[in-house]
Amino acid sequence: MAKIYLLNNQKYPNIENLEVFGIENIISDIDLSKYDSLVFTSKNAVYSLNSFNKDWKKLDSYAIAQKTADVIKELEGKVTFIGNSGHGNEFANELIEMLKDKKVLYVRALKTVSDLPNILKQNGINLDELIAYKTSCKKTYTNLEKDSTFIFTSPSSVECFFKQFKWDDSYKAIVIGHTTAKFLPKEIKYKVSSSTSVIECIKLAKQGFF
16 A cells, blocks of 8 residues: 655654654743733644643633644643634734723744734734744655645645655655645646644545546
């Protein structure tokens, strides 16, 4: 049976991890008492903030999707809202009414692809940004098998994969969302998961729909 490679470190049965990038926390001495609301578009942002400041747990947290919300709950934070779309720009539009009259901190990666902060600021939200982590490519020494399926879960996973591997015509690509899809080379055919969920991506990979 052809292999399914997941391009992050989440573990699932019969799925091989291909870790082409790593996460590095960016420590800050930020005073969280100035804020009453936090916005998270990634579980890595939650883990990173938690690594150097535990005060975030007192604040209302707004999570882009269920996976991020699960991490907030796991670390005993307060989930106030979970986005419905799983996409940054749509999430921003969902937040506008809820964040009026609040002092908000968006905890994010060094590089982001959505326009979330601009959308919120243009709609009068009092928003600051905290860069809490960055991704960096790392070398892997895996010999990829022909006919394999690759699950790309972020723009970083695409960027770092193509820095060290050549695409074979027998490969198949599945992406977690349309934003990630934009980073694939134009000649590569792909399928987009019905929701921004690794589980849904794996189901799609196992269906052998190509």
